[in-house]
C-alpha cells in the first residue's frame with residue numbers, strides 16, 4: 001500500500017523520572033492507510049495512550065519523544081514546531097478520549113466547543129460553521145442537533161457526550177483520528193452503536209483511524225488490522241482474521257483466552273498469569289518472559305522481528321504458528 | 331450578638347466621664363446621664379434599644395449627638411472605596427501571577443512569586459503598612475501617608491479614584507489592605523491552574539488545535555474562576571473588617587477608624603450599630619456570591635431551574 005496516512009518508525013517516548021527513564025513507548029513501528037481502521041490492543045499501562053499522544057504531539061512533561069520518526073502524509077512530525085503541529089491538531093489529526101464525562105469542558109456550551117474547533121483552523125462565517133456543526137451532529141446520530149448545540153455537557157448522557165466528542169473530531173474532516181478507548185466507559189448497546197457510527201464515518205470520508213482498546217472483542221468488530229502492544233512495544237501485527245484466528249505471539253494467545261465468546265461457553269476464562277511489568281525494571285530478553293508459558297533460555301535474548309508481510313509480523317522465539325506455515329524471513 | 335456587645339461595653343466603663351469636662355460638678359454629670367438615658371437600669375436600656383432597632387433606629391452617638399447609623403454611613407463610602415480598590419488589586423495582580431506560576435511551576439520566577447506570596451501571608455498587615463509609609467512616604471516622598479485626598483463625583487459615585495490627588499492617597503492603604511488577598515488569589519489560582527491543566531477537557535481542547543491563549547484564557551480560566559470568585563466574595567467581608575487596622579495606620583477616614591475611636595470613647599451606640607451593619611453586610615455579600623456562583627457555573631443553574 002502506498003497511500004499510507006501515517007507511518008511511525010522505531011518511535012520511542014521516554015518519561016524522565018527520578019528513578020530513571022521510563023520508556024513508555026519503546027520502538028513502535030506502525031502504519032495506517034486511508035479509510036483503514038487499525039486496532040491498537042494491549043493491557044493497561046502498555047503504552048497505547050502515550051503512543052497516541054506522541055503522534056498528535058501532546059506528550060506532557062516529563063515525557064518526550066526520544067527517538068524514531070512519525071511520518072504523516074509524508075511529513076515528519078517529530079521535531080516539528082509547536083505552531084505547525086497546532087495547525088495539524090484537530091484539523092488533519094483528531095483525537096477522541098476515553099472518558100466522555102471529562103473531555104468536554106463543563107462550563108462551555110456545546111456550540112462554543114464545536115465552533116471553536118472549526119474557527120481555529122479556517123475563517124468561516126458563524127452561520128456556515130454552525131450549519132456544519134449541525135450536519136456532523138446528525139452524522140453521529142444525534143437527533144435535534146439544534147437544541148443539543150445550546151446545552152451544556154452535564155445536560156447530556158455519557159453516550160451523547162461521546163457522540164459530541166466524535167462529532168468534534170470529524171468536524172474538519174481529518175485524515176487521521178486517534179480514538180483512545182472511546183467506548184470503554186459506555187454500556188454495551190451504546191458502545192455497539194458508537195462503534196458502528198464511527199466505522200461508517202471512516203468508510204464514508206476515507207479517514208484513517210487508530211482505535212485504541214484493551215478489549216479484543218471490540219477491536220474485532222471495528223478494525224481492519226490489529227497491532228498488539230506489550231510493555232511499550234508492538235509484539236504482533238496482522239489483519240483481524242490473522243491475529244484472531246491464527247495468533248502467533250503467546251501474549252496475543254493469552255489476551256484471546258481471556259475474551260469470553262459464544263462457542264467457549266462454560267469453559268472458564270483463562271487469565272494471563274502475573275502482572276503488567278513495571279517498564280522501569282523489564283526482564284532482560286523478551287519483555288514477556290516472566291509471564292510466558294513457552295519461555296526458555298532462548299528467550300533471554302530479545303526476539304527479533306519475524307516478518308511475514310510488511311504488515312504481518314511478530315516478535316517471538318516460539319510462536320504458536322508452526323514455522324513452516326509462513327515463509328520465514330529473518 | 332447585640333446583647334454581648336451591649337452589655338460588654340457597659341461593664342468596661344462609664345462613657346459619661348469621657349463627655350464631661352474634668353471640672354464639671356455632679357449636677358452637670360447627672361444631667362448628661364439623664365440626657366443619654368443612662369440613668370435607667372441596663373435591662374430597660376436594652377429593651378429600649380431593641381425597640382428602636384426594630385424601627386431602624388440604632389440610637390444616637392453619645393459623642394457626636396447625631397444618629398449612629400447616619401454617622402457610620404457617612405464613613406462607609408471611604409471604607410468601601412478602600413475595600414473595592416484592594417479587591418481589584420488582588421484580582422488584577424493575583425490572577426496573572428498565579429496563572430504564570432501554575433503554568434510554569436519549575437521556572438525561577440514562579441518560585442519567586444510563590445515565596446513572596448508566603449511572605450504576604452505571614453507578615454503582619456500593620457508592620458507592612460508602617461514599612462510602606464517609611465519607604466514610599468518618608469524616604470522616597472512619593473506618596474502621601476495619611477488621610478483621603480480630593481474626591482470627585484462621577485456617575486453619582488463620590489470617590490477619590492476620580493482625582494489624581496485622591497488616587498495618590500489611595501494607593502498605599504489599598505495596597506496594604508490587598509496584600510493578604512493578593513497572596514491568597516495567587517495561591518488559589520496557581521493550585522487551580524496546576525490541577526486544571528491535567529484535566530482531560532484541557533487536553534481535548536489542545537487536541538482541537540486551539541491556541542494556548544484560548545485554552546488558558548477560556549477553557550482553564552472559566553473553570554478555575556468559580557472557586558476563586560466564591561472565596562474572594564466571602565473574603566470581601568473580611569476585607570472590610572480588616573480595614574480597621576489599615577485605616578488606623580493610614581488615618582483613612584473610614585468606618586473602621588470610626589469604630590476604633592468609638593470603642594476608645596465608649597460610644598456604645600456607634601459600636602453596636604457598626605457591628606450590626608457588618609453582620610448585614612456579610613449576609614448581603616453571601617447572597618451576592620451565591621448569585622455570581624450560579625451565573626459562572628452552569629451545573630448550579632440547572633439544579634435551580636429543574637426543581
Ligand SMILES: Nc1ncnc2c1ncn2[C@@H]1O[C@H](COP(=O)(O)OP(=O)(O)OP(=O)(O)O)[C@@H](O)[C@H]1O
Nearest residue numbers: 015022024043044045046047048049050051060214
Ligand atoms: N505523565 C506521565 N508521567 C510518567 N509516566 C507516564 C505518564 N504517562 C504515562 N506514563 C507511563 O507510560 C506507561 C504507559 O501509559 P499509557 O497511558 O500509554 O498506558 P495505556 O496502554 O494507555 O493504559 P490504559 O489502558 O490504562 O489507558 C505507563 O505505565 C506509565 O508508567
Ligand code: SF4
Nearest residue numbers: 286289292299316317
Ligand atoms: S520470546 Fe519466549 S518469552 Fe517471549 S513471548 Fe516468545 S516464547 Fe514467550
Ligand SMILES: [Mg+2]
Nearest residue numbers: 048049050180
Ligand atoms: Mg490509555
